[in-house]
Every structure is written in C-alpha cells, then in structure tokens.
Amino acid sequence: MDIELIKELEDAYKKTGRRIWKRVKEDVSKKGRRGVINVSKIEKIAPDGAVIVFVGKVLGGGKISKKISVGALGFSESAREKINSAGGEALLLGDFVKKYMDKSGIIIVK
Secondary structure, three states: OOHHHHHHHHHHHHHHOOHHHHHHHHHHHOOOOOEEEEHHHHHHHOOOOOEEEEEEEEEOOOOOOOOOEEEEEEEOHHHHHHHHHOOOEEEEHHHHHHHHOOOOOOEEEO
C-alpha cells in the first residue's frame, strides 16, 4: 500500500469533491492482489479520447490505436510504448491524479 498515493487521492477528493478520487482511494487501499489489463482490452472498452484509471498494472498484450490517457499503478514497457505511440499517455497514478484532478468524465476500469 502506497501511503503517499493514498494521501494524494484523499487530498484530491477534499479539494475537488469528486467522488471518483474517493473510490480510487478505496480501491488502492484494499489489500490483496492487484489486477492486470492488456492494452487490447482498453482498446475495446474505452472510446477514442477517453481518460481512464485502472488500479493495477497495464500490460502490452494486443494492439491499441485509440488516443487514450491511462492512469495506473504500473505499466509494462511495451504497454507504455503502445499507448504513447497511439497518441495517448501512460501515467502512474500519482501523476495522473495531479494532471486530471479536476477532469470530469474519467472512466474507472475494473
């Protein structure tokens, strides 16, 4: 559990009142194994231009052609390259929160 990240999420919730940060904080705080998702699944479920958050690690399996901004706990090198090559961005969750704190329409992927 990353105490600094949890504090950032709590601060984002307090500053913005956006429930998404409270939900993400709860997911980050849960004990247990983190999920993984391949870029191919992100390609299938997220529309072009989407901003999504995933509490887990993004792997590089498959292809992605949409310009999607992804915030996650981790990325494989190939996932980061594929997301960036498609015009999107792959950000670790702490950086994602700082950049998109006030953004509406963020999609939580489970």
